[in-house]
Amino acid sequence: DSGVTQTPKHLITATGQRVTLRCSPRSGDLSVYWYQQSLDQGLQFLIQYYNGEERAKGNILERFSAQQFPDLHSELNLSSLELGDSALYFCASSAQGSEQYFGPGTRLTVT
Amino acid sequence: GESVGLHLPTLSVQEGDNSIINCAYSNSASDYFIWYKQESGKGPQFIIDIRSNMDKRQGQRVTVLLNKTVKHLSLQIAATQPGDSAVYFCAENMGRRSYIPTFGRGTSLIVHP
Secondary structure, eight states: OOSOEEEOSEEEEOTTOOEEEEEEOOTTOOEEEEEEEETTTEEEEEEEEETTEEEEEOSOOTTEEEEEOTTSOEEEEEOSOOGGGOEEEEEEEEOTTSOOEEOOOEEEEEO | OOOEEESOSEEEEETTSOEEEEEEEOOTTOOEEEEEEEOTTSOOEEEEEEETTOSEEEOSSEEEEEETTTTEEEEEESSOOGGGOEEEEEEEEOOSSSOOEEEOOOEEEEEEO
16 A cells, blocks of 8 residues: 555546546655556656645646645546546655655546 | 657566566656556556666665666566566656656566466
């Protein structure tokens, strides 16, 4: 167990809908990262937050957004969902300058 | 463009053998490299890392070798066990301020009892 929790574990929704994925980092970790893992693209970095502020952005679509709250948990919002958004979404956390610990992921299926 | 890639998509070994998983990177500015293990249905798990000022680092049953001359990284697993069966990713970090690894596609390691 990495200490990072993600909810929900599975999510099935229809095209055009909006969903919110939630992540709670390890106790004491200030950084949260979001990744998308699909069969054809591998593990892709989406966005990083550090202590509530956006720190780095990767291949994140404009339809996607994230935030980190004062209690350090983070949410990833995916809107206007398309079939191609079906993937595993991982959250990871780290202390500054150290390795990332990944959560168990949320499997999103868009039908 | 710059990329991180793996030579072999699948590696099959017998239990007890040593395994070697290879990775090529193309960004000479990368200064930090990480190996992750991902078991089925789980998130990636940190195995071992190495900084560019080193060429070898050992952990428990694992060794990472870095050859900066040919931009090559390898993960050696000694006495491979069935529990080592997983997908292994190498990742490189190309920024000193942000710890954002770029992942390769992964190699599936299958250990036969």
